[in-house]
Amino acid sequence: MKIRSGALIGALIFVAIQELIAHPVAFKGANQWRFDFSDSMQSAELYHSYTADKAFGMRYLRFDDHSTEDSFLGVQHNWLLHRWNLPDAQANLYAGIGFGAAQSESHDWSPGGLSFLQADWETRRWYAAWNSTVLYAQEFTHWRNVSAVGVAPYKAEYDQLNTWFLFKAEHTTEFHDNEIQFIPTLRLFKKNIFVEAGVSFEGELRLSFMIHF
Numbered sequence: 236m237k238i239r240s241g242a243l244i245g246a247l248i249f250v251a252i253q254e255l256i257a258h259p260v261a262f263k264g265a266n267q268w269r270f271d272f273s274d275s276m277q278s279a280e281l282y283h284s285y286t287a288d289k290a291f292g293m294r295y296l297r298f299d300d301h302s303t304e305d306s307f308l309g310v311q312h313n314w315l316l317h318r319w320n321l322p323d324a325q326a327n328l329y330a331g332i333g334f335g336a337a338q339s340e341s342h343d344w345s346p347g348g349l350s351f352l353q354a355d356w357e358t359r360r361w362y363a364a365w366n367s368t369v370l371y372a373q374e375f376t377h378w379r380n381v382s383a384v385g386v387a388p389y390k391a392e393y394d395q396l397n398t399w400f401l402f403k404a405e406h407t408t409e410f411h412d413n414e415i416q417f418i419p420t421l422r423l424f425k426k427n428i429f430v431e432a433g434v435s436f437e438g439e440l441r442l443s444f445m446i447h448f
Contacts (some may be wrong), residue, residue, distance in 0.1 A: 259313040259329050259353065260290045261447055265294075269445040276379075276407070280311070288315035294333055296349065296370060297376055298407065306377050307347050309335015326356040326424050337372030347372035359390045360397060379407040385422065396425045403433065 237325055242355045253371055261284045270280040275298065282292030286371035290313040311333035312437035319326040330352050337347025344371040347352045357362035362385035418441055420433030431443035 238293065238366070250389060258315075258327065258355075259331055259351075260284050261285045265447050267295070267447050269443070270347045270439075271443045274439050275351070276409070282311070289313070294335075294349070298370070300409070302341040303375075303409075305368055305370070305377065306338045307333070307335060307349060307372070309333045309348070311349070324356065324358045328440045329353040337375075339372070339374045342374045344390040345373050360387050361385070362387075362401070367403060377408055383420075387422075394426055396423060398423055401431075401433070405435075 239401040245390060246423045250260070256369075259282065260403040261282075265284045267280070267282045267290070269278070269280040269308055277295075277297045277299075277300040280292065281294075284290040286380055292313075293299070293309070294311045294312060295306070295308050298304070311331055313329060313331040316330055318328075331350065333349045335347060336344040338344045345382065349368060351366060351368040353366040355362070356433070357363070364382070364383045366379075366381045368379045370379075381403060382405075383401050383403045385399045387399050388396065389398070391397045399424055401420040403418040403420055404415055405418060406413070416435045416439070418433040418435045418439075419439065420431055424430065427447040429443070429445040431441070433441040
């Protein structure tokens, strides 16, 4: 009985922690606010997970490479396409699509949209993820790909401070001279609050904040 109780508690902690790690769909009834900021990209997202595998909300996304500035504001729907519950690990596949209005530096607001595909795999010690997002409008199209690998130096409980060291590779078409940027990142989260901070090799600061409620 003690072994089964310990395994159950460990599984519950694992599920609770995974629900907070930057997933576009959380548990049923959850609300999620997420903000991402860098010199070249800003994003604000608000979602409500109305089922365990579907979420709906709003998103603002802006790209600014000093030579050009493109924005999107609209509604977005996210899906958990599949979840693999593995021994001491979990993997997820997500997709989303959004519709709204887009604006470039030289053109007024016009119809626009975005779509994304995301995959991740994680244990309480290791993490890997990939996200591909396309922002499209009449005057521009931007394709952004982000890959990440990470390790936790210690295994923490859900109500303790969780620490992760990540290494990210990021590429956005037509930005940064089409070069891939590498970003060492520190991730901290506790209960329902998530914070990330990193600096690219070129010296660009990256900040992220997320809260579930």
